[in-house]
Amino acid sequence: DKYFNETGKYIPIAADGGVTSTKDVTIALALGADYVMMGRYFARMEESPTDKIVVNNRVMKPYWGEGSARAQNWKARRYNQGKFVEGVEGMVEYAGHLRDNLEETLAKIKSSMGTCGAMNISEFHNLAELEVVSALSIREGKPHDIYLSTENIDNQDNNSSE
Known part of the structure; x- marks a missing residue:
């Protein structure tokens, strides 16, 4: 301003x-x-140009940031620029x-x-x-000590303290 x-x-x-x-x-x-x-948000989507890959029973999509070595190599060929790696290359969960x-x-x-x-x-x-909030405040702000569906009853730890 x-x-x-x-x-x-x-x-x-x-x-x-x-x-x-x-x-x-x-x-x-x-x-x-x-x-x-x-970029990472859109990389997770069906419409992104990468293929879906199953890793440990999870559907993932390859992702590389614009500052990654992969992106820099492409840019160097296209724009004749040197390398300065700032990002990473990996997988993001399919969304x-x-x-x-x-x-x-x-x-x-x-x-x-x-x-x-x-x-x-x-x-x-x-x-x-x-406002800055603590991790405990975030956890307490979510549903707790209640089963959100009957499907979760058998999956929850029954060792609750009363």
Whole structure:
């Protein structure tokens, strides 16, 4: 904002790297990001160009970040650039179709925006308040000491303290 006020030029802020969940996207937007780089998010989807691979009975998809050696090798050939490896190459868990995931992601972001009264991203930047919470608070905020379905009763540890 200071640079914009002094020069009249606005430079958009990108959240790039480490975005793995809707929570990360929402926090990035709340903290002032104008847009979020979401390569890992999209790599998990059916529509991404990589094949599904079963690893230890889990469906996975290959993923490499733009700073990885694999991406850098491709860029070096295309743009004649040197290597500077910043990212990793690995697998991400398959998440299904983009349409289904994106609808849920957008609904969660809109819900967070609505909670603080924001109608758009700019208002979200100004109205959002983030609070630090402990791991215990997060655990206590989830359902506990209750069976959420009859299917879970046999799978739960019956050694509860009363």
